[in-house]
Amino acid sequence: MQPWLDDLTDDLQSMSFNSTTTATEINRSTSSGSETTWTASILASIPTKPHAPSGDPCWDGIRRIRSESPNGVLGLGDLRFVQKLGSGDIGTVYLAELKGAIGCTFAAKVMDKKELESRNKEGRARTEREILEMLDHPFLPTLYVNLESTKWSCLLTEFCPGGDLHVLRQRQPSKRFNEAAVRFYASEVVVALEYVHMMGIVYRDLKPENVLVRSDGHIMLTDFDLSLKCDNSTSTAQLVSDQNPPAVAPTVDPPRFAAASCILPNCIVPAVSCFHPKRKRKKKQQHRGGPDFVAEPIDVRSMSFVGTHEYLAPEIVSGEGHGSAVDWWTLGIFIFELLYGVTPFRGMDNELTLANIVARALEFPKEPAMAGPAKDLITQLLVKDPARRLGSTMGASAIKHHPFFNGVNWALLRCTTPPFIPPPYTCRDISDDSGPDTPVEYY
Known part of the structure; x- marks a missing residue:
């Protein structure tokens, strides 16, 4: 595990992602005793996303929370982080659920912003968030929400239960x-x-x-x-x-x-x-x-x-x-x-x-x-x-x-009928070990 992942764990209140544990609710994240403020940005085209399936529970849940929120945004406290799905060089992917929205799950990709900047030294390169905001295609990820703090960037995209x-x-x-x-x-x-x-x-x-x-x-x-x-x-x-x-x-x-x-x-x-x-x-x-x-x-x-x-x-x-x-x-x-x-x-x-x-x-x-x-x-x-x-x-x-x-x-x-239809997802399908031998690797 990279050292920065320890800091992320602290920021998320030392949550456990073992498949045998219950989901953890987050109301406010802290790091080294100081508050970490998260902000959320949601694409303005949510209601008219051409390739968003009709009745998508994720969009419906986001709209409901925004309508009930005093400032009209979705925050980290509206999510339950259920389990770690995998990790890579600059981030970790978690399975996250939207509170009060049955069947609304996301792949939450949390990345170190400093590492992102160092990877983006090439003048014409773009961050993954900027790329995903441009794209709208049935075989590409839908970016639902971008949550940001001074240290981390968290992208909420579609969760794929079939793995890779x-x-x-x-x-x-x-x-x-x-x-x-x-x-x-x-x-x-x-x-x-x-x-x-x-x-x-x-x-x-x-x-x-x-x-x-x-x-x-x-x-x-x-x-x-x-x-x-x-x-x-x-x-x-x-x-x-x-x-x-x-x-x-x-x-x-x-x-x-x-x-x-x-x-x-x-x-x-x-x-x-x-x-x-x-x-x-x-x-x-x-x-x-x-x-x-x-x-x-x-x-x-x-x-x-x-x-x-x-x-x-x-x-x-x-x-x-x-x-x-x-x-x-x-x-x-x-x-x-x-x-x-x-x-x-x-x-x-x-x-x-x-x-x-x-x-x-x-x-x-x-x-x-x-x-x-x-x-x-x-x-x-x-x-x-x-x-x-x-x-x-x-x-x-x-x-x-x-x-x-x-x-x-x-x-x-x-x-076209696919050659494989994944069975209904359960937490036991994925090991908490995010190393290369993880049974299902999402990152």
Whole structure:
């Protein structure tokens, strides 16, 4: 446990989150004998949130409390913190209930504001709160309330009782999903990323741990700590067809591979062999009729080294700068892991993993036997040169047209029957231990 979590526990009056204990009510939090004042901000669009389900008990409960409150706001004292769900580098997630509102539960993500500031040194970065306030999509979190003190920030978002895909995969036979289940989860992730890119945001942290399963079995992409958005972001949002090709931004040569930007041991990987492979002629992919919607941010560039080692794109590892194409690389790793139960470039340690990402060719396990379209999609997503990677110019549109997704009704994804519907949630489903072996990890 990080030291700052002890301070948070003090601020929350040394609450216990053991599954055998009762929920703790909080009226006022204190730290080192001095009062900590919390303020709440709620999106002004609560009554008209397009994707908020009708009769959502959380919105209804918040409205009721606001109407009964003298100052018209929701405070920390209106919540019961039931149990710890998980913890990460800069925060902890708790299961919280709204007092007097049956069935109204939240995932309360409490973060150290100083740590947030240190993580936000990149000039164009945004806090997770700012990102979530921009987003409104059925496969993305709904930000209900933002509670703030001088030291902490607490985001109340939807609680997903199904846990994450990392844990769900480990509970499958042979610790992997069948191809139909992977197609379902991957298609919903593609649509979520398409919307995020349309908003000019690069997600940068796709992995099974960050894809949660809602009570209805559909997914929610979560944890936007590493997301990047430019101040004046533009995107290539347009309708294109065979007769109206997309307007592609001019190609910019990447910076020279300098020793200062090489983070691999002894700079063992030369740039030329990694990022300018010999081009191979491919069959022209058959295009389905009708115009396509293309939305890829084109002016969002970063030199930051961010992400999970096994999911890092080669351009991040090399330090040459990256854009939205990193999200399509991570989609390839994501699909590979769901199908095979492992990631393709994992080494004995982090340094070897990074070296493999840049230098080693993609290889597929012999088992399980996988159909050609699945392998081809992964291969095109895991092209080391981001300019040639599937999705880099035509975005999600090119990925949707891949044969692996044949039969997917993109307009009616939410009407598709999910491969797994989580059972009703009880506190016993989650251990109080927030370490890596937690049965269900929400963070």
